[in-house]
Amino acid sequence: MSHIAVVDYGMGNLRSVAKALEHVAPEARIRVTSDAGEIAQADRVVFPGVGAMPDCIRELDARGLRGALIEAARAKPFLGICLGMQALFESSEEGHAAGLGVLPGKVRLFPAAAMHDAQGQRLKVPHIGWNEVNQTAPHPLWQGIPSGSRFYFVHSYYVEPGAAGLAAATTSYPFAFACAVASNNIFAVQFHPEKSQAAGLRLLANFVAWDGTTRV
Amino acid sequence: MGLAKRIIPCLDVTDGRVVKGVNFVSLRDAGDPVEIARRYDEQGADELTFLDITASSDNRGLILHIIEEVAAQVFIPLTVGGGVRAVDDVRRLLNAGADKVGINTSAVTNPQLVADASARFGAQCIVVAIDAKQVSAPGEPLRWHVFTHGGRRDTGLDAVAWAKKMEQMGAGEILLTSMDRDGTKIGFNLDLTRAVADAVGIPVIASGGVGNLDHLVDGILKGRADAVLAASIFHYGEYSVEQAKRYMAEHGIEVRL
Numbered sequence: 001m002s003h004i005a006v007v008d009y010g011m012g013n014l015r016s017v018a019k020a021l022e023h024v025a026p027e028a029r030i031r032v033t034s035d036a037g038e039i040a041q042a043d044r045v046v047f048p049g050v051g052a053m054p055d056c057i058r059e060l061d062a063r064g065l066r067g068a069l070i071e072a073a074r075a076k077p078f079l080g081i082c083l084g085m086q087a088l089f090e091s092s093e094e095g096h097a098a099g100l101g102v103l104p105g106k107v108r109l110f111p112a113a114a115m116h117d118a119q120g121q122r123l124k125v126p127h128i129g130w131n132e133v134n135q136t137a138p139h140p141l142w143q144g145i146p147s148g149s150r151f152y153f154v155h156s157y158y159v160e161p162g163a164a165g166l167a168a169a170t171t172s173y174p175f176a177f178a179c180a181v182a183s184n185n186i187f188a189v190q191f192h193p194e195k196s197q198a199a200g201l202r203l204l205a206n207f208v209a210w211d212g213t214t215r216v
Numbered sequence: 217m218g219l220a221k222r223i224i225p226c227l228d229v230t231d232g233r234v235v236k237g238v239n240f241v242s243l244r245d246a247g248d249p250v251e252i253a254r255r256y257d258e259q260g261a262d263e264l265t266f267l268d269i270t271a272s273s274d275n276r277g278l279i280l281h282i283i284e285e286v287a288a289q290v291f292i293p294l295t296v297g298g299g300v301r302a303v304d305d306v307r308r309l310l311n312a313g314a315d316k317v318g319i320n321t322s323a324v325t326n327p328q329l330v331a332d333a334s335a336r337f338g339a340q341c342i343v344v345a346i347d348a349k350q351v352s353a354p355g356e357p358l359r360w361h362v363f364t365h366g367g368r369r370d371t372g373l374d375a376v377a378w379a380k381k382m383e384q385m386g387a388g389e390i391l392l393t394s395m396d397r398d399g400t401k402i403g404f405n406l407d408l409t410r411a412v413a414d415a416v417g418i419p420v421i422a423s424g425g426v427g428n429l430d431h432l433v434d435g436i437l438k439g440r441a442d443a444v445l446a447a448s449i450f451h452y453g454e455y456s457v458e459q460a461k462r463y464m465a466e467h468g469i470e471v472r473l
Binding site: 014015016019020022023051052055083112115117121123124125127130132150153154155156174192196197201 | 217218219220221222257262284287288291292293311312313315316335336337338339340341388389416417418419420440442443472
């Protein structure tokens with residue numbers, strides 16, 4: 001029986017993530033937890049979150065979770081979602097916050113000057129809604145999900161990876177940004193699989209079955 | 217290809233049931249919220265919005281149970297509004313499974329709530345709902361005021377200026393309802409929608425007045441809304457969400473099919 005820790009640090013929609021996991025893996029033990037010991041014991045870790053990056057890091061530290069998260073991101077199948085993706089990187093323009101630094105790169109605000117479509121119409125920020133996720137690298141978590149499938153996004157900041165080959169998918173708004181990254185046992189997404197209906201549930205099911213390697 | 221325009225069925229909930237009124241009065245029962253939510257999810261709704269219009273404080277907690285139940289079965293974004301007065305109300309709704317929380321009257325009586333909730337949970341989950349009504353006389357330049365308390369009280373605030381202020385205070389999205397049109401089925405107030413959509417940099421959801429599928433198309437193409445919200449055309453089975461999306465796609469609007 002797989003034991004999945006959903007990291008609870010007081011930031012938002014944890015219940016949605018847990019419910020979606022329960023839906024795709026009814027036999028798994030899914031624990032919403034802010035206990036470093038439980039994160040260390042779990043077979044896999046989901047690091048979700050919505051909200052602001054400075055709060056995120058502060059809340060993680062207030063619960064003493066930084067070390068456990070960094071260790072889990074080194075050792076076992078690890079899924080970052082939204083803010084939980086952004087926090088893995090080195091720094092964010094949001095409140096000039098330092099991230100956990102597990103992955104190289106920065107988190108940037110959508111630049112106002114660039115936010116127009118090809119017809120010159122203004123693109124709104126936050127980027128809210130269903131956009132196409134174009135897979136740029138094969139990965140076990142994409143199994144059964146056609147490239148170009150739409151997932152639900154809601155964010156004002158995006159990740160700019162600091163190393164080539166980290167991106168596993170891009171989305172255009174209006175320029176292509178990394179909406180999914182993959183590195184060894186880490187997979188992280190800007191979109192919300194728990195809110196992306198069939199495609200999202202498939203990605204979560206793939207995560208539950210994932211051996212933590214990038215072998216397809 | 218890029219971001220799809222959204223179709224959002226809206227469920228007005230009172231005492232645990234979905235209802236629909238005309239011009240904010242004369243309510244009619246439309247069914248069980250969980251069952252209706254599941255149906256719209258199957259039809260391809262991009263999001264669902266729940267407005268808790270429960271009058272009695274005794275039954276206020278009901279919406280939390282409904283959202284919990286919906287969130288266990290329906291894996292698309294859920295917005296919940298109605299009666300949100302404090303940061304703690306926002307927290308409770310998010311914990312129950314809401315992804316976004318709508319703030320309406322309290323944004324007017326206490327704009328700091330929008331700033332506080334946005335700072336705490338992120339702008340992306342704070343939707344400021346604006347009920348607007350035309351106040352300009354025929355022949356005058358168009359003006360709309362913000363109304364509160366379910367549309368009964370004129371705040372004297374200009375709706376366009378208010379939307380901009382709410383953006384500055386930390387709203388992530390505007391849910392704009394034309395009170396003149398709500399429940400009338402004669403179409404969105406496109407002048408109002410466009411005035412607000414052009415004035416702010418955050419997404420605008422058009423609401424109030426949808427009676428047919430052309431109205432949805434107009435809300436996007438003429439009103440420049442990022443999303444369209446409708447209730448009665450879906451509740452009473454006139455159209456399915458899927459039909460609406462196909463119709464929008466036929467008119468050149470990018471949707472998730």
